Amino acid sequence: MSPEKDNLCSCYWPEKILLLPDSPAILDEITGEFRWKNSDDEGYIVFKFCPKCGYEIPKISRDCIDGIPKEEYIELQSTLKNIRSIKEMTKTYGKPDKEVIQMNYLKKSETVTIHIFKDCDEKIEILLRPKSADQKRKK
Amino acid sequence: MRKIKLPVEYYPCKCLKPQEYRDQGNTCIKFHPETGAFDILYNDISGEIWSRIMFCPFCGGRSPQGKYKPPITRPLSQKEKLQETTLKQKIKSLEDAYGLLGEPDRIFTQYKFKNPSQNAVLLACEVIDNTQENEEHFTVFIHPKKT
Ligand SMILES: [Zn+2]
């Protein structure tokens, strides 16, 4: 079965939702319905189409999430669950391999905002962007 | 290959189900009054998510995308171009930027972990927004190694 050929969702957003810890959705084994539980646990609504790519949600859950086996995905997710900062993340996964930084200065000038980028090769890029009428008002 | 519906395949959502469900408080469908679009509200591993509905989950039609308009831009003036050139000459590192311009209003940092497991990479995004009482956001995305 090829999701692309069958006009089925190939972005895997529905599967990612199903695999969330305490997922709000289930894939009903009998009907194949993708059911999103209501917040008060009274009933559910059925999603037929993927809200992200617009194609139909498959009625059987797939073993791979965009090339990542389900077990591997779940395992990663469980280690990430309580991580709330890069410091905590470094404790689990070590130093990141790449780092890209963007710094914005919004109030240095009346007419422009200043954007400074540093890519993973330490290269610095500087850009000025004209302020929109809206930004000028907010300033 | 990931595929997303293209504008030629769009048909507008006319089923009115998103409108119907969002008026029932206990469903995940929410109307975002600021943008005029529909969102799905849920919790993922990083916390509460308002995820934009691009296509109606009930009929597959294109959902209203709200009133967001990309800002109209104008080219930089001569004077501004000159400012840009001067900054480029003076700033060769982030330290230079701090020295010259001080603390930024917003800092976005993206970290990539290339080898957390056999088939996945992790992208972590950190946003520090000093315009909103030092608000900080941290989100992690799991992506396949080969895209
Ligand atoms: Zn999809």
Ligand SMILES: [Zn+2]
């Ligand atoms: Zn619809």
